[in-house]
Amino acid sequence: MSLPRHRQADVVLRDGSTVHVRPVTATDAPDLRAFFEHLSPKSIALRFFCGFPDLDRAVRWATEVEDQHRYGLIATSSTDGRMVAHAGWERDPDHPDRAEVAFAIADAMQHNGLGTILLGQLTQAADQAGVAVLNAEVLPQNHRMLHVFRDSGFSLTTHTIPGVVLVELSTSRSPATLELRTPQAALEQAPF
Numbered sequence: 001m002s003l004p005r006h007r008q009a010d011v012v013l014r015d016g017s018t019v020h021v022r023p024v025t026a027t028d029a030p031d032l033r034a035f036f037e038h039l040s041p042k043s044i045a046l047r048f049f050c051g052f053p054d055l056d057r058a059v060r061w062a063t064e065v066e067d068q069h070r071y072g073l074i075a076t077s078s079t080d081g082r083m084v085a086h087a088g089w090e091r092d093p094d095h096p097d098r099a100e101v102a103f104a105i106a107d108a109m110q111h112n113g114l115g116t117i118l119l120g121q122l123t124q125a126a127d128q129a130g131v132a133v134l135n136a137e138v139l140p141q142n143h144r145m146l147h148v149f150r151d152s153g154f155s156l157t158t159h160t161i162p163g164v165v166l167v168e169l170s171t172s173r174s175p176a177t178l179e180l181r182t183p184q185a186a187l188e189q190a191p192f
Helices: 026-037 041-048 055-063 114-128 143-150 175-181 183-189
Strands: 009-012 018-023 070-077 083-092 095-105 133-138 156-161 164-170
Touching: 018 114, 026 055, 026 083, 041 095, 055 070, 055 083, 070 114, 083 114, 095 114, 114 133, 114 143, 133 143, 143 156, 143 164
Parallel strands: 095 133
Antiparallel strands: 009 018, 018 070, 070 083, 083 095, 133 164, 156 164
16 A cells, blocks of 8 residues: 555654654554553543553554545654554544544653644645544543644634533634734744
8 A cells, every 4th residue: 555645754843853654554553552552551541531441443443544434644753663653533424524533642752742743634634535623532631632732723612521521623724823823923923
Protein backbone atom coordinates (compact mmCIF):
# COMPACT_ATOMS: atom_id res chain seq x y z
CA MET A 1 0.00 0.00 0.00
CA SER A 2 1.40 3.36 -0.99
CA LEU A 3 1.07 6.02 1.69
CA PRO A 4 -0.18 9.44 0.63
CA ARG A 5 2.93 11.64 0.49
CA HIS A 6 1.00 14.73 1.59
CA ARG A 7 0.21 13.02 4.88
CA GLN A 8 3.83 12.26 5.75
CA ALA A 9 6.04 14.79 7.44
CA ASP A 10 8.99 15.14 9.75
CA VAL A 11 7.93 17.57 12.48
CA VAL A 12 10.02 19.42 15.05
CA LEU A 13 8.34 19.56 18.45
CA ARG A 14 8.61 22.24 21.15
CA ASP A 15 11.45 20.44 22.92
CA GLY A 16 13.49 20.27 19.69
CA SER A 17 12.92 16.56 19.09
CA THR A 18 11.71 15.36 15.71
CA VAL A 19 8.99 12.86 14.93
CA HIS A 20 7.80 11.38 11.66
CA VAL A 21 4.02 11.57 11.21
CA ARG A 22 2.35 9.28 8.69
CA PRO A 23 -0.87 7.36 8.08
CA VAL A 24 -1.24 4.16 10.04
CA THR A 25 -1.29 0.81 8.21
CA ALA A 26 -2.25 -2.73 9.18
CA THR A 27 1.44 -3.63 9.47
CA ASP A 28 1.74 -1.18 12.38
CA ALA A 29 -0.40 -3.42 14.63
CA PRO A 30 2.45 -5.01 16.67
CA ASP A 31 4.17 -1.65 17.27
CA LEU A 32 0.87 0.02 18.13
CA ARG A 33 0.09 -2.65 20.68
CA ALA A 34 3.53 -2.19 22.25
CA PHE A 35 2.93 1.58 22.29
CA PHE A 36 -0.41 1.15 24.10
CA GLU A 37 1.15 -1.33 26.56
CA HIS A 38 3.84 1.21 27.54
CA LEU A 39 1.47 4.08 28.28
CA SER A 40 1.25 5.01 31.94
CA PRO A 41 -1.86 3.90 33.85
CA LYS A 42 -3.01 7.54 33.86
CA SER A 43 -2.63 7.90 30.07
CA ILE A 44 -4.43 4.59 29.54
CA ALA A 45 -7.33 5.73 31.71
CA LEU A 46 -7.55 9.11 29.94
CA ARG A 47 -7.53 7.47 26.50
CA PHE A 48 -9.73 4.41 27.13
CA PHE A 49 -11.80 5.57 30.15
CA CYS A 50 -10.74 2.45 32.06
CA GLY A 51 -7.62 0.88 33.52
CA PHE A 52 -7.69 -2.36 31.58
CA PRO A 53 -8.83 -1.77 28.00
CA ASP A 54 -9.25 -4.48 25.38
CA LEU A 55 -6.00 -3.75 23.55
CA ASP A 56 -6.69 -6.27 20.79
CA ARG A 57 -9.87 -4.38 19.94
CA ALA A 58 -8.12 -1.00 20.21
CA VAL A 59 -5.35 -2.10 17.86
CA ARG A 60 -7.86 -3.45 15.33
CA TRP A 61 -9.79 -0.18 15.47
CA ALA A 62 -6.62 1.82 14.98
CA THR A 63 -5.08 -0.22 12.15
CA GLU A 64 -8.05 -1.40 10.09
CA VAL A 65 -8.37 1.89 8.25
CA GLU A 66 -10.04 3.06 5.07
CA ASP A 67 -9.69 6.76 4.30
CA GLN A 68 -13.44 7.40 3.85
CA HIS A 69 -14.65 5.45 6.91
CA ARG A 70 -11.77 5.33 9.39
CA TYR A 71 -8.49 7.17 9.26
CA GLY A 72 -5.47 7.22 11.53
CA LEU A 73 -2.01 8.67 11.97
CA ILE A 74 1.01 7.57 13.93
CA ALA A 75 4.10 9.45 15.00
CA THR A 76 7.45 7.73 15.34
CA SER A 77 10.60 9.00 17.02
CA SER A 78 13.27 10.11 14.57
CA THR A 79 15.99 8.77 16.88
CA ASP A 80 14.89 5.14 17.15
CA GLY A 81 11.72 4.72 15.05
CA ARG A 82 9.66 3.87 18.14
CA MET A 83 5.96 4.73 17.96
CA VAL A 84 5.17 7.70 20.20
CA ALA A 85 1.59 8.64 19.26
CA HIS A 86 -1.59 7.52 17.53
CA ALA A 87 -4.62 9.55 16.55
CA GLY A 88 -7.60 8.53 14.47
CA TRP A 89 -11.20 9.15 13.54
CA GLU A 90 -14.13 6.95 12.57
CA ARG A 91 -17.15 8.19 10.66
CA ASP A 92 -20.52 7.89 12.41
CA PRO A 93 -22.59 5.50 10.24
CA ASP A 94 -25.83 7.29 11.20
CA HIS A 95 -24.39 10.78 10.59
CA PRO A 96 -21.75 10.50 7.83
CA ASP A 97 -20.81 14.16 8.16
CA ARG A 98 -19.49 13.42 11.70
CA ALA A 99 -16.68 11.27 13.04
CA GLU A 100 -15.40 10.35 16.48
CA VAL A 101 -11.76 11.18 17.15
CA ALA A 102 -9.30 9.68 19.67
CA PHE A 103 -5.68 10.37 20.65
CA ALA A 104 -2.90 8.65 22.58
CA ILE A 105 0.52 10.23 23.08
CA ALA A 106 3.46 8.67 24.90
CA ASP A 107 3.89 10.19 28.34
CA ALA A 108 7.40 11.47 27.56
CA MET A 109 6.12 13.23 24.41
CA GLN A 110 3.25 15.12 26.03
CA HIS A 111 3.43 18.94 26.34
CA ASN A 112 5.43 19.23 23.10
CA GLY A 113 2.73 20.16 20.58
CA LEU A 114 2.32 16.70 19.08
CA GLY A 115 -1.42 16.53 19.87
CA THR A 116 -1.95 19.83 18.07
CA ILE A 117 -0.05 18.62 15.02
CA LEU A 118 -2.01 15.37 14.88
CA LEU A 119 -5.31 17.20 15.32
CA GLY A 120 -4.48 19.51 12.43
CA GLN A 121 -3.67 16.57 10.15
CA LEU A 122 -6.78 14.64 11.22
CA THR A 123 -9.11 17.59 10.63
CA GLN A 124 -7.65 18.14 7.18
CA ALA A 125 -8.12 14.46 6.24
CA ALA A 126 -11.65 14.48 7.69
CA ASP A 127 -12.59 17.65 5.81
CA GLN A 128 -11.30 16.14 2.56
CA ALA A 129 -13.38 13.00 3.23
CA GLY A 130 -16.56 15.05 3.71
CA VAL A 131 -16.60 14.92 7.51
CA ALA A 132 -17.70 18.33 8.81
CA VAL A 133 -17.50 17.71 12.57
CA LEU A 134 -15.15 15.70 14.77
CA ASN A 135 -16.65 14.52 18.06
CA ALA A 136 -14.66 13.57 21.12
CA GLU A 137 -15.54 12.38 24.59
CA VAL A 138 -12.95 13.71 27.02
CA LEU A 139 -12.68 13.09 30.73
CA PRO A 140 -12.91 16.41 32.62
CA GLN A 141 -9.51 15.81 34.25
CA ASN A 142 -7.85 15.50 30.81
CA HIS A 143 -6.95 19.19 30.76
CA ARG A 144 -4.21 18.71 28.18
CA MET A 145 -6.55 17.30 25.56
CA LEU A 146 -9.18 19.93 26.25
CA HIS A 147 -6.53 22.64 25.74
CA VAL A 148 -5.48 21.05 22.44
CA PHE A 149 -9.06 21.27 21.20
CA ARG A 150 -9.64 24.79 22.54
CA ASP A 151 -6.38 26.15 21.12
CA SER A 152 -6.71 24.46 17.72
CA GLY A 153 -8.15 27.43 15.83
CA PHE A 154 -11.17 25.38 14.76
CA SER A 155 -14.72 26.28 15.73
CA LEU A 156 -15.51 24.36 18.91
CA THR A 157 -18.49 23.65 21.13
CA THR A 158 -18.47 21.67 24.36
CA HIS A 159 -21.20 20.12 26.46
CA THR A 160 -20.69 18.63 29.87
CA ILE A 161 -22.55 15.60 31.12
CA PRO A 162 -21.72 13.81 34.37
CA GLY A 163 -18.16 12.53 34.05
CA VAL A 164 -17.56 13.53 30.40
CA VAL A 165 -16.94 16.62 28.31
CA LEU A 166 -18.42 16.24 24.82
CA VAL A 167 -16.41 18.16 22.24
CA GLU A 168 -17.59 19.05 18.73
CA LEU A 169 -14.93 20.50 16.45
CA SER A 170 -15.54 21.85 12.95
CA THR A 171 -13.10 20.43 10.40
CA SER A 172 -12.84 23.69 8.47
CA ARG A 173 -11.62 26.97 9.84
CA SER A 174 -13.91 29.95 9.65
CA PRO A 175 -12.63 32.96 7.68
CA ALA A 176 -12.50 35.00 10.91
CA THR A 177 -10.35 32.37 12.62
CA LEU A 178 -8.04 32.10 9.63
CA GLU A 179 -7.64 35.87 9.64
CA LEU A 180 -6.61 35.82 13.30
CA ARG A 181 -4.08 33.06 12.64
CA THR A 182 -2.25 34.76 9.74
CA PRO A 183 1.34 35.85 10.48
CA GLN A 184 0.51 39.52 9.81
CA ALA A 185 -2.45 39.44 12.22
CA ALA A 186 -0.26 37.80 14.84
CA LEU A 187 2.31 40.57 14.48
CA GLU A 188 -0.39 43.24 14.72
CA GLN A 189 -1.67 41.69 17.96
CA ALA A 190 1.77 41.20 19.52
CA PRO A 191 2.10 43.11 22.82
CA PHE A 192 5.36 44.90 21.93
